[in-house]
Amino acid sequence: MQQKVIFLMALLVLSLGWTACDDDDDNMEAASGELSMEITDAPIDDRQVEATFVTITDLRLDGSSVEGFQQTTVDVYALQNGRTELLANTEVEADSYQTIELDLDYDTDAEGNSPGCYVVDADGDQHALGSGQQTLSLSTDLVVEADSRSEYVLDFDLRKCIERSNGTSDYQFAGTGDLEAGVRVVNKSNSGLIAGNCEDNFSSSDRIVVYAYAEGTYTREDEIQMQNGRAFANAENSASVQSNGDYELFFIEEGSYELIYASYEEDAEGNMELQGTLELDILSSIGSNVVTVNAGTSVTLDVLITGILDL
Numbered sequence: 001m002q003q004k005v006i007f008l009m010a011l012l013v014l015s016l017g018w019t020a021c022d023d024d025d026d027n028m029e030a031a032s033g034e035l036s037m038e039i040t041d042a043p044i045d046d047r048q049v050e051a052t053f054v055t056i057t058d059l060r061l062d063g064s065s066v067e068g069f070q071q072t073t074v075d076v077y078a079l080q081n082g083r084t085e086l087l088a089n090t091e092v093e094a095d096s097y098q099t100i101e102l103d104l105d106y107d108t109d110a111e112g113n114s115p116g117c118y119v120v121d122a123d124g125d126q127h128a129l130g131s132g133q134q135t136l137s138l139s140t141d142l143v144v145e146a147d148s149r150s151e152y153v154l155d156f157d158l159r160k161c162i163e164r165s166n167g168t169s170d171y172q173f174a175g176t177g178d179l180e181a182g183v184r185v186v187n188k189s190n191s192g193l194i195a196g197n198c199e200d201n202f203s204s205s206d207r208i209v210v211y212a213y214a215e216g217t218y219t220r221e222d223e224i225q226m227q228n229g230r231a232f233a234n235a236e237n238s239a240s241v242q243s244n245g246d247y248e249l250f251f252i253e254e255g256s257y258e259l260i261y262a263s264y265e266e267d268a269e270g271n272m273e274l275q276g277t278l279e280l281d282i283l284s285s286i287g288s289n290v291v292t293v294n295a296g297t298s299v300t301l302d303v304l305i306t307g308i309l310d311l
Contacts, residue, residue, distance in 0.1 A: 031094040031146035037066070037154065038084035038188075040251065041076040043240050044158035045209060045230075045264065045272045048121045049171075052077040052158055055116035057133070058103040059088060061142065066090060073109040073116065076156045082193075082250040084153060094146040100138045100154075100185060106130040106173075119162065119171040127171040129162065134176065140185040151188040153251050158182075159238060163229050164271075178228055184236075186251045193298035194249040194291055196284070198241045198261060200305040205263040207272055208305075210247050211235035215256040215290055220277060223260075224311055231274050232262065252293045259289045259301060263308055279307035 037059065044052070054076055059069040068090035079085055105116040106129060115128040144150045160182030163174050173179055198208055211223075211232045218234075227233040236257065241247045261280060264272040282288060283302040291299045 032091045033094045033144040033146050034089070034149040035066070035092045035144050036089045036149065036151045037069075037087045038152070039074055039076060039079060039087055039154045039156065040082070040084045041079045042155060042157040042159065042237055043080050044077070044162060045207070045240075046162075046164075047207075047266065047272065049077060049119055049158070049162075050122055050124075051075050051120035052129075052162065053109065053116075053118055053120070054156070055105045055109045056087070056102050057105050058101070060099075060101040060103075061092065061097045062099050063101070066092065071105075071110045073111070077158065081248060087154070092144055094144050097142040097144070098140065100140050100142065102136045102138070102154075102183075104134045104136065106132055106134065117173065121170070129171060129173040134173075136176070136180050136183065138180060138183055138185055142185065142187075153186045153188055153191075155184040155186055155237075155251055156182065157184065157237070159230060160233065174228060184251075186253060188251070190295050191251045191253050192293040192295055194252055194257065194259070194293060194301065195298055196247060196301040196303065197245045198247060198280075198303050198305065199245055199283070200241075202305045203263050203275075203278065203308055204265075205275070206266040207264040208241040208278065209262050209264065210239050210241060210249065211260045211262065212237045212249050212252060212257045213260065215258050218258050218260060220309075224274065224277065232260070235260075254293055254295050256290055256292045259291065261303065261305070274311065276308045276310040278305050279309060280305050 053073055055073040057071045059066045066088050069088040074085055107116050108114055109116045117129040119127045161174055161179050162171055213235055223232050237249050239247045239249045261278040263275040263278055265275055267273055280303040283304055291301050
């Protein structure tokens with residue numbers, strides 16, 4: 001009899017323990033943090049482009065829609081020189097995420113007008129960039145820590161994302177692989193700025209573009225070759241040199257980068273044609289065209305153009 005009582009009491013204790021654990025699980029909430037997601041643009045070389053509208057219908061982290069995101073149409077072309085537009089600012093589960101997915105609507109914009117993704121050229125004409133819907137899957141290491149704010153930027157490199165077409169439209173989005181490769185996911189807290197001045201008393205360039213390559217990845221013979229209608233396909237970022245010689249490369253993640261300067265001339269149709277890469281003297285104390293970027297800081301590289309290496 002005594003053994004039976006002890007056995008029943010043990011069962012009661014275990015049952016109460018399981019109930020308490022269930023209650024704890026029910027009351028326990030997953031730790032969360034604040035996520036800010038913005039969008040920006042690295043400039044396109046084509047002077048005929050006046051605007052580029054992209055319609056995003058959903059934003060997902062590892063397959064789950066980000067709460068608070070609403071369908072939006074953004075002129076990413078207007079978001080150059082460090083300008084951004086907020087896509088979402090919301091609480092998400094604290095975790096490490098490996099994939100960001102963007103659903104694009106080519107046919108209809110956020111206000112129900114057609115098309116959804118398109119280029120506006122210098123004549124005011126619209127050029128649809130595709131048809132239907134498409135999902136971009138971007139590999140990342142996006143970390144949201146509990147009770148903290150994480151800020152990330154989606155950098156659309158329109159130079160890589162848009163191609164000239166000989167079909168019914170002058171412009172179209174690149175293929176899925178190239179399009180996904182043209183969108184960088186940048187941790188703002190881990191990024192800095194490269195700036196400088198490019199003094200050109202030598203060339204007759206209609207435009208000079210600065211390309212940033214992760215140190216050790218630039219091979220001239222490969223990069224000056226046209227790939228899907230563009231050269232320097234593997235550059236991490238790029239910027240046009242302004243009329244006063246200034247340039248800025250925004251949202252550059254920590255690391256060392258080699259800067260390459262290229263000369264372009266404009267043809268009769270307004271297309272920019274690559275003439276070659278530029279030789280230069282380094283005016284800054286850095287002493288070379290390789291710069292090191294640290295988070296939250298800017299690094300300056302001033303150069304003087306002394307020659308051109310033709311194609």
